[in-house]
Amino acid sequence: xxxxxxxxxxxxxxxxELRDTDVSIAxxxxxxxxxxxxxxxxPTVVPVELFESVALDPSDAASRPxxxxxxxxxxxxxxxxxxxxxxxxxxxxxxxxxSPAATVTFMYEPxxxxxxxxxxxxxxxxxxxxxxxxxxxxxxxxxxxKQVVVRDHEAxxxxxxxxxxxxxxGLPGLVEVSDKPxxxxxxxxxxxxxxxxxxxxxxxxxxxxxxDAVRLSEDTVEADDQFGELGAHMRGG
Numbered sequence: 001x002x003x004x005x006x007x008x009x010x011x012x013x014x015x016x017e018l019r020d021t022d023v024s025i026a027x028x029x030x031x032x033x034x035x036x037x038x039x040x041x042x043p044t045v046v047p048v049e050l051f052e053s054v055a056l057d058p059s060d061a062a063s064r065p066x067x068x069x070x071x072x073x074x075x076x077x078x079x080x081x082x083x084x085x086x087x088x089x090x091x092x093x094x095x096x097x098x099s100p101a102a103t104v105t106f107m108y109e110p111x112x113x114x115x116x117x118x119x120x121x122x123x124x125x126x127x128x129x130x131x132x133x134x135x136x137x138x139x140x141x142x143x144x145x146k147q148v149v150v151r152d153h154e155a156x157x158x159x160x161x162x163x164x165x166x167x168x169x170g171l172p173g174l175v176e177v178s179d180k181p182x183x184x185x186x187x188x189x190x191x192x193x194x195x196x197x198x199x200x201x202x203x204x205x206x207x208x209x210x211x212d213a214v215r216l217s218e219d220t221v222e223a224d225d226q227f228g229e230l231g232a233h234m235r236g237g
Contacts, residue, residue, distance in 0.1 A: 006197075014188045014196035018106070025207075026106050026184045032203045032210075033104045033188065035093040100194040106186045108179035110156040112138070118174050119148050126169065133165035154185060 002021040008014065018026055075081060092099030119127065124141075127148050131139045139162070140151040156177065166174035190196050 009197050011195050012102075012190045012192055014186075014200060016186050016200070017109075018184045018186060020182055021184075022182060023108075023184070026186075028210075029203055029207055030104050030106055030186070032206050033101045033199055034099055036091060036203070036206050100190055100199055101188065102191050103187070103189040106184045107154070108158075108181070109183035109185055110153045110158070111178045111180050112150050112153055112156060113176045114139075114148060114150065115174055115176075116147070118171050121171075122169075130162065130165055130169065130174070134162050135159060138162070 002025065003017075003019045005017045005019070006014070007016055009016075018029070073081060090098040092101070122130070124146060127141055127146075131141060131148060134156075136155040136157055136159075137151055138153070138156045139148055141147070142149050158177070158179070160177075162175055163177065166172060188196050188199065190199055194202070
């Protein structure tokens, strides 16, 4: 059973871990958040937020809208604008402008192991040179023990630079890096149309409905195999 753990969440940002699943599910969830219809008329899925209408005093700087929106046209005093506007509803699959997600990415969780026996054969200068060969701050030297330790697993970008450096130093196997095939780290930013946590919840609901449809389709095929024309007739075929 997949598990999800939230690391950080704000209105327009969310970072979470998805574990005990495979990349097909992770990528399906990502694509749904980008391209599918994530707005529902069901109030149990999308909370309805109501804002009370109040009179705003233009001279009062405190009573202004939270956001200024997109500037379309400027009018001088006494000018008017007549227009006819057409509102269209769409989803991210039709055009990116309808996607509530600004960015949805996921990465494998790196699994890094340092061969401490080989590492101790290096001088402090060599250790420093090896640590600095990484383009991101993955490793550091403990100031107390002078040992090389992993500072941040997730900073590793699978670039292979530290592995190449170890081989160039004549120490292949100094470090082993792999990815955990069942662990993923998601980073999500929204456009503000939907809150980040609600975007994830809605995407999970859409994914569940798609999996239910596949399960129903498999049951239908099995019925056709077992009962032939009768099975097709039972489903209206």
